[in-house]
Amino acid sequence: MSHAPAFRAFRIRNDEQGYRAGIETMDADALTPGEVLVKAAWSSVNYKDALAGTGKGKILRRYPLNGGIDVAGHVVASADPAFKEGDAVLCTGSGLSETRDGGYGEYVRLDARWTIPLPPGLGLRESMVIGTAGFTAALALLQMQDNRQTPALGPLAVTGASGGVGMLAIDIFSRAGYEVHAISGKADHFDFLRSLGAAECIDRRALAFSGKPMDSARFGGALDNVGGPMLAGLLPLVAPYGNVAVCGNAGGIGFESTVMPFIIRGVNLLGVASAGTARDRRERVWERLAGDWKPRHLDRIATREVVLEELPQVFAGMLAGDSFGRTVVRHAA
CATH class of the missing domain: 3.90.180.10 (Medium-chain alcohol dehydrogenases, catalytic domain)
Known part of the structure; x- marks a missing residue:
C-alpha cells in the first residue's frame, strides 16, 4: 500500500x-x-x-x-x-x-x-495549532469536569501560562465558562494572555506560598504545567473538592506536600497523559475542540x-x- x-x-x-x-x-x-x-x-x-x-x-x-x-x-x-x-x-x-x-x-x-x-467545524491547520498542546489542555478539563469541576468552585489557575499548553488552556477554559488566572514568569506576555481570556495574570515570582499545609482557598482548581515547588504551593490554595490536573514538569519532577489538602478539603490530583489516551476519549475531546470548546484565538x-x-x-x-x-x-x- x-x-x-x-x-x-x-x-x-x-x-x-x-x-x-x-x-x-x-x-x-x-x-x-x-x-x-x-x-x-x-x-x-x-x-x-x-x-x-x-x-x-x-x-x-x-x-x-x-x-x-x-x-x-x-x-x-x-x-x-x-x-x-x-x-x-x-x-x-x-x-x-x-x-x-x-x-x-x-x-x-x-x-x-x-x-x-x-471533526466538522475544525480545519486541518487549526487542528495542528491545537495539536498535542491543546488536546492536553482539553483532556485536562474533561477529566476535571468528569470529577465534578464547575465554574462555581472558583477560578482555574493555569501555570506555565505563556507556553503552548498554557495559552490554549486559557482560551479553552474561558470558552467553557471558567474564570482563568494565568501564572507565568513572563510579565511582558500578560497583555497577550489577557487577550486570550485570562481574567487575572500573576507573576510566579510574586506568588508567595505560605508553606502551610493548608491556606485560604484561592483557586477552584488548576492545570499545572510546572510541577516541583509550584505544584506543592498550589495544593493548599485549592477550594474544597477542586481538581489539580498535572501535565508538565518544567519546574521539576518531584514535589513535597502533605496529605492535608486531600483529606481535609477533598482536593483531587489528576494526572493527564495525553499520548496514550483511549480512542473513545480522544474522539470526545476533539468533538469538544471543534465545537463548544473551540479556542477563539487560534x-x-x-x-x-x-x-x-x-x-x-x-x-x-x-x-x-x-x-x-x-x-x-x-x-x-
Missing part, C-alpha cells in the same frame, strides 16, 4: 555514526506499518519534538524514525474500511516519533486505531509557520526558552 511518490522527511537516526537528524528522501514503503496512508498537510512543534530532534531527551524508542508527534492531512489509501481516499484526518501522540514514523514527513502511515476523522496563538528545513532553528529556540505561541509546520501542497 504505497500509492505515494518518493518524498521528503525530517528523519532522526542514532547509530554508529551518532545521533543526527535532517531532511532525507524516502519511499512510503519504508514507513512504519499502518492501515492508513496519509498525505500530510500540517504538523506542529512541541517541546517533545525539540528534545527528539536534537537528542536532548530520550524520546524515540527505535531508530530511524521521522519526527513529529502531531499530523493532519488527507487519506491517500486505507486498508481499513472506516477511512477512504480524500478523508481529512488527524493524529496526535499515539506513538508518533516514539515507536513509529511521525508527522515530519510529506506522507505518514497511521494505525487506524488512532486515526481521528477531522490565529493569534499560531505565531510562526515553518517548513521542514527550518525545524533545527525552531528546536534550538524552543530549548533555549525563546519560543512563544504555537509553531505549525506546513508541508508541500
Whole structure:
C-alpha cells in the first residue's frame, strides 16, 4: 500500500555514526506499518519534538524514525474500511516519533486505531495549532469536569501560562465558562494572555506560598504545567473538592506536600497523559475542540509557520526558552 511518490522527511537516526537528524528522501514503503496512508498537510512543534530532534531527551524508542508527534492531512489509501481516499484526518501522540514514523514527513502511515476523522467545524491547520498542546489542555478539563469541576468552585489557575499548553488552556477554559488566572514568569506576555481570556495574570515570582499545609482557598482548581515547588504551593490554595490536573514538569519532577489538602478539603490530583489516551476519549475531546470548546484565538496563538528545513532553528529556540505561541509546520501542497 504505497500509492505515494518518493518524498521528503525530517528523519532522526542514532547509530554508529551518532545521533543526527535532517531532511532525507524516502519511499512510503519504508514507513512504519499502518492501515492508513496519509498525505500530510500540517504538523506542529512541541517541546517533545525539540528534545527528539536534537537528542536532548530520550524520546524515540527505535531508530530511524521521522519526527513529529502531531499530523493532519488527507487519506491517500486505507486498508481499513472506516477511512477512504480524500478523508481529512488527524493524529496526535499515539506513538508518533516514539515507536513509529511521525508527522515530519510529506506522507505518514497511521494505525487506524488512532486515526481521528477531522471533526466538522475544525480545519486541518487549526487542528495542528491545537495539536498535542491543546488536546492536553482539553483532556485536562474533561477529566476535571468528569470529577465534578464547575465554574462555581472558583477560578482555574493555569501555570506555565505563556507556553503552548498554557495559552490554549486559557482560551479553552474561558470558552467553557471558567474564570482563568494565568501564572507565568513572563510579565511582558500578560497583555497577550489577557487577550486570550485570562481574567487575572500573576507573576510566579510574586506568588508567595505560605508553606502551610493548608491556606485560604484561592483557586477552584488548576492545570499545572510546572510541577516541583509550584505544584506543592498550589495544593493548599485549592477550594474544597477542586481538581489539580498535572501535565508538565518544567519546574521539576518531584514535589513535597502533605496529605492535608486531600483529606481535609477533598482536593483531587489528576494526572493527564495525553499520548496514550483511549480512542473513545480522544474522539470526545476533539468533538469538544471543534465545537463548544473551540479556542477563539487560534490565529493569534499560531505565531510562526515553518517548513521542514527550518525545524533545527525552531528546536534550538524552543530549548533555549525563546519560543512563544504555537509553531505549525506546513508541508508541500
